[in-house]
Amino acid sequence: xxxxxxxxxxxxxxxxxxxxxxxxxxxxxxxxxxxxxxxxxxxxxxxxxxxxxxxxxxxxxxxxxxxxxxxxxxxxxxxxxxxxxxxxxxxxxxxxxxxxxxxxxxxxxxxxxx
Amino acid sequence: xxxxxxxxxxxxxxxxxxxxxxxxxxxxxxxxxxxxxxxxxxxxxxxxxxxxxxxxxxxxxxxxxxxxxxxxxxxxxxxxxxxxxxxxxxxxxxxxxxxxxxxxxxxxxxxxxx
DNA sequence: TTTACATACGTAGATCATCAGAATATCTTG
DNA sequence: CAAGATATTCTGATGATCTACGTATGTAAA
Numbered sequence: 277x278x279x280x281x282x283x284x285x286x287x288x289x290x291x292x293x294x295x296x297x298x299x300x301x302x303x304x305x306x307x308x309x310x311x312x313x314x315x316x317x318x319x320x321x322x323x324x325x326x327x328x329x330x331x332x333x334x335x336x337x338x339x340x341x342x343x344x345x346x347x348x349x350x351x352x353x354x355x356x357x358x359x360x361x362x363x364x365x366x367x368x369x370x371x372x373x374x375x376x377x378x379x380x381x382x383x384x385x386x387x388x389x390x
Numbered sequence: 391x392x393x394x395x396x397x398x399x400x401x402x403x404x405x406x407x408x409x410x411x412x413x414x415x416x417x418x419x420x421x422x423x424x425x426x427x428x429x430x431x432x433x434x435x436x437x438x439x440x441x442x443x444x445x446x447x448x449x450x451x452x453x454x455x456x457x458x459x460x461x462x463x464x465x466x467x468x469x470x471x472x473x474x475x476x477x478x479x480x481x482x483x484x485x486x487x488x489x490x491x492x493x494x495x496x497x498x499x500x501x502x503x504x
Numbered sequence: 505t506t507t508a509c510a511t512a513c514g515t516a517g518a519t520c521a522t523c524a525g526a527a528t529a530t531c532t533t534g
Numbered sequence: 535c536a537a538g539a540t541a542t543t544c545t546g547a548t549g550a551t552c553t554a555c556g557t558a559t560g561t562a563a564a
Contacts, residue, residue, distance in 0.1 A: 280394070280550060283550080297513065301512095308481070317553075320513070322551085343512065343513065344513075372473060373480060395522095411541070413540095431524075432522050434542070458542070513557085516555080516556105518553080523547080523549100524548100525547105528543085
């Protein structure tokens with residue numbers, strides 16, 4: 277997890293298609309089933325940072341109602357970083373989810389759960 | 391990921407048995423196959439914090455060579471928090487690892503790229 | 505029609521976990 | 535005997551995130 281949760285979800289939100297900031301917030305909410313609520317302060321700061329790191333790129337910039345609307349695209353490097361992070365997360369999850377209790381409380385077939 | 395990587399690995403290190411600080415550093419290294427190197431500053435600060443949050447507890451305190459050696463145990467609450475976090479990590483990983491390529495940008499055979 | 509919410513971007517200030525590194529001290533290994 | 539492992543503690547810095555604003559328009563409800 278060199279990457280923090282908000283950053284990870286920002287990149288994950290861009291897997292399918294370029295999105296603008298506000299759409300990323302909504303997409304992250306969907307992807308996490310409401311768990312992740314990106315604060316705008318977090319989002320725009322992160323997008324600037326990620327653009328600097330070349331993990332995302334501004335793919336389009338429109339002017340809507342006199343205001344910029346920037347679409348962000350995941351770069352190749354961004355996709356690689358995202359997948360590496362996903363692998364790290366899966367590894368981290370596994371050491372707990374696949375943790376065998378040290379002295380096997382063997383559940384025999386047909387056993388009734390407590 | 392309300393929990394950061396070092397914190398997660400600290401709790402995960404205590405799944406099997408109580409360990410003292412330095413042993414946690416080594417165990418986290420093992421569990422992550424060398425990926426996670428806990429800095430001592432991170433570790434001891436985190437242990438204090440986690441003890442305050444009742445996710446770990448000092449289970450034994452020895453004096454070895456005139457220096458305290460404290461063994462930390464995962465509490466029930468700590469185990470619950472660890473497993474919840476593992477589930478979150480697994481969910482997060484899944485949205486990337488099980489990501490189907492977006493609805494077929496169908497390139498017909500012989501099509502000329504834009 | 506006024507209220508309120510959704511859309512949309514941006515900034516400022518604060519928090520806090522983490523990182524880097526040093527200090528201290530003993531024991532073991534080359 | 536020097537180096538590295540063992541073991542804890544503290545200090546200072548970094549930096550991603552959070553809270554909370556500010557701006558502006560469109561739209562649906564009261």
